[in-house]
Amino acid sequence: MVPPELEEGLPLEKMKDFSLEELLGMAIKAEIGARKFYESLAERIDIQELKEKIEWLAGEEKKHEELLRKIYANMFPGKEVVFPKEHIGPELQPVARKLNGVQDIIDLIRWAMKAEEIAAQFYAKLEEMVDTEEKKRLMRYLSDMEWGHYYNLKAEYELLLDWEMYGQMMHVGP
Amino acid sequence: MVPPELEEGLPLEKMKDFSLEELLGMAIKAEIGARKFYESLAERIDIQELKEKIEWLAGEEKKHEELLRKIYANMFPGKEVVFPKEHIGPELQPVARKLNGVQDIIDLIRWAMKAEEIAAQFYAKLEEMVDTEEKKRLMRYLSDMEWGHYYNLKAEYELLLDWEMYGQMMHVGP
Numbered sequence: 001m002v003p004p005e006l007e008e009g010l011p012l013e014k015m016k017d018f019s020l021e022e023l024l025g026m027a028i029k030a031e032i033g034a035r036k037f038y039e040s041l042a043e044r045i046d047i048q049e050l051k052e053k054i055e056w057l058a059g060e061e062k063k064h065e066e067l068l069r070k071i072y073a074n075m076f077p078g079k080e081v082v083f084p085k086e087h088i089g090p091e092l093q094p095v096a097r098k099l100n101g102v103q104d105i106i107d108l109i110r111w112a113m114k115a116e117e118i119a120a121q122f123y124a125k126l127e128e129m130v131d132t133e134e135k136k137r138l139m140r141y142l143s144d145m146e147w148g149h150y151y152n153l154k155a156e157y158e159l160l161l162d163w164e165m166y167g168q169m170m171h172v173g174p
Numbered sequence: 175m176v177p178p179e180l181e182e183g184l185p186l187e188k189m190k191d192f193s194l195e196e197l198l199g200m201a202i203k204a205e206i207g208a209r210k211f212y213e214s215l216a217e218r219i220d221i222q223e224l225k226e227k228i229e230w231l232a233g234e235e236k237k238h239e240e241l242l243r244k245i246y247a248n249m250f251p252g253k254e255v256v257f258p259k260e261h262i263g264p265e266l267q268p269v270a271r272k273l274n275g276v277q278d279i280i281d282l283i284r285w286a287m288k289a290e291e292i293a294a295q296f297y298a299k300l301e302e303m304v305d306t307e308e309k310k311r312l313m314r315y316l317s318d319m320e321w322g323h324y325y326n327l328k329a330e331y332e333l334l335l336d337w338e339m340y341g342q343m344m345h346v347g348p
Contacts, residue, residue: 056230067343067344070343071343133336134336134339137332137333137335137336137339138333138339138343140329140332141329141330141332141333142329144325144326144328144329144332145325145326145329147321147325148322148323148324148325148326148329149322150322150325151318151319151321151322151324151325152318152319152322154318155314155315155316155318155319155322156315158311158314158315158318159311159312159315161311162307162308162311165308165311165312169241169244169245169312170241
């Protein structure tokens with residue numbers, strides 16, 4: 001089931017129907033959406049380990065938004081960011097409901113993984129579209145970072161599936 | 175050039191020559207080595223963004239060590255951890271020298287990437303060797319986490335290669 005925090009969005013192939021400017025706008029919008037999603041999710045989680053990881057992801061997405069705004073300003077000086085209505089891949093929305101137990105968390109993390117995976121592929125495609133080595137490098141940076149998030153979430157997801165063990169193994173340290 | 179902080183170690187295929195107990199001991203030793211490497215590297219880096227990322231990695235490796243010690247204690251109750259002399263893949267050692275500029279940092283990050291990649295593969299192989307679904311899950315967790323680190327480092331590495339841009343793009347926020 002697709003949770004209310006998620007719109008599935010357009011498939012990656014649709015990227016070619018948009019201008020670079022629109023795609024950068026989409027990327028900025030997606031980073032903002034992801035940050036708000038992680039922030040609101042972290043507030044609803046009381047497993048300390050996982051809460052901190054999700055807060056860390058929120059902070060990362062904030063930095064990506066700032067980086068993308070710099071790239072945008074550099075490529076389209078003086079222009080306001082255009083945010084297209086459409087978006088490529090799952091768009092994460094803030095979690096506004098009470099979560100009922102670990103299954104809800106597992107579902108949301110699975111969708112976040114999907115969103116991170118598509119984001120990584122999205123930036124890899126953008127790398128092909130931008131013109132200078134510098135911009136390509138920045139797109140590779142963003143793509144790699146999203147893969148980093150994907151694997152980080154995948155790791156937590158794996159353990160969450162065995163809830164009893166999660167509690168037992170993750171309460172490490174003092 | 176292989177820097178002094180690194181011993182190349184045995185190839186992954188050599189894992190079959192060791193017992194599970196020895197391999198877990200190696201894994202614990204590798205996590206300790208990686209933590210000390212990242213801690214000492216962070217002390218020698220004054221780019222704030224990168225310093226924080228490396229410190230974050232050090233903290234992650236500390237948690238992995240604790241998790242592995244729990245797994246070890248569970249599998250070999252009452253036994254002291256056996257640390258084999260050998261190790262699989264690059265073993266990271268503390269950085270004890272002054273780093274000369276960004277090229278030294280780039281070299282060390284490249285080796286750290288290699289170590290994380292081998293660690294991810296090492297845990298994936300351990301997954302095949304352990305017997306319960308619970309233990310397999312923990313090995314998948316560790317493998318995914320190391321892939322997460324790998325991509326995180328790869329992202330930074332990519333930008334560090336263009337040093338001027340790194341300074342320009344990473345000083346984001348206030």
